Amino acid sequence: xxxxxxxxSTLSVQEGDSAVIKCTYSDSASNxxxxxxxxxxxxxxxxxxxxxxxxxxxxxxxxxxxxxxxKHFSLHITETQPEDSAVYxxxxxxxxxxxxxxxGKGTHLIIQP
Amino acid sequence: NxxxxxxxxxxxxxxxxxxxxxxxxxxxxxxxxxxxxDPGMGLKLIYYSVGAGITDKGEVxxxxxxxxxxxxxxxxxxxxxxxxxxxxxxxxxxxxTGNQPQHFGDGTRLSIL
Numbered sequence: 001x002x003x004x005x006x007x008x009s010t011l012s013v014q015e016g017d018s019a020v021i022k023c024t025y026s027d028s029a030s031n032x033x034x035x036x037x038x039x040x041x042x043x044x045x046x047x048x049x050x051x052x053x054x055x056x057x058x059x060x061x062x063x064x065x066x067x068x069x070x071k072h073f074s075l076h077i078t079e080t081q082p083e084d085s086a087v088y089x090x091x092x093x094x095x096x097x098x099x100x101x102x103x104g105k106g107t108h109l110i111i112q113p
Numbered sequence: 114n115x116x117x118x119x120x121x122x123x124x125x126x127x128x129x130x131x132x133x134x135x136x137x138x139x140x141x142x143x144x145x146x147x148x149x150x151d152p153g154m155g156l157k158l159i160y161y162s163v164g165a166g167i168t169d170k171g172e173v174x175x176x177x178x179x180x181x182x183x184x185x186x187x188x189x190x191x192x193x194x195x196x197x198x199x200x201x202x203x204x205x206x207x208x209x210t211g212n213q214p215q216h217f218g219d220g221t222r223l224s225i226l
Contacts (some may be wrong), residue, residue, distance in 0.1 A: 104155050
């Protein structure tokens with residue numbers, strides 16, 4: 001089955017700086033890669049996703065890049081703000097998300113004022 | 114639309130007891146999922162369903178059962194609760210066509226003592 005590794009487990013950045021979270025996956029058939037943000041005690045919320053036919057996608061301060069050859073994808077957050085503090089999860093699915101997602105273990109992003 | 118609704122929000126069980134976690138969605142989604150999230154970890158897929166009457170095992174199905182008699186409902190049953198099943202349980206759904214995002218419920222926090 002699919003295996004997703006996520007790094008780092010904790011990331012502390014100064015407010016206004018950029019944050020980068022990296023994930024690798026094992027199943028070359030995976031074709032859907034979402035990123036979720038989870039605040040303490042809350043549900044995971046989708047912040048951005050990318051399909052395998054796209055190399056990069058942006059949404060305001062958030063961007064995701066995908067390298068299918070190397071089987072890794074990354075989340076980039078620019079101009080970080082205090083409300084960006086949360087746990088971020090990457091995930092992958094060989095079925096386009098239809099048969100379930102395999103999640104990484106999460107990155108605790110801390111924005112220092 | 115209420116989205117994905119899970120009940121109860123919290124529950125404490127004794128070892129060996131049984132219970133059903135309820136999940137319902139009002140978005141007419143075909144696909145539904147159950148995940149568990151242990152402290153400090155990512156989500157792991159327990160079971161999923163691609164439509165009424167069809168269910169499949171995920172990564173960690175042991176100790177659980179599911180049924181899907183309607184499009185809207187996807188209950189998860191614990192028959193003989195064990196301490197290892199202490200976790201937060203999330204139900205999710207998606208429309209089931211193409212690479213579409215999963216929508217999560219608020220979760221059920223279950224403790225087994």
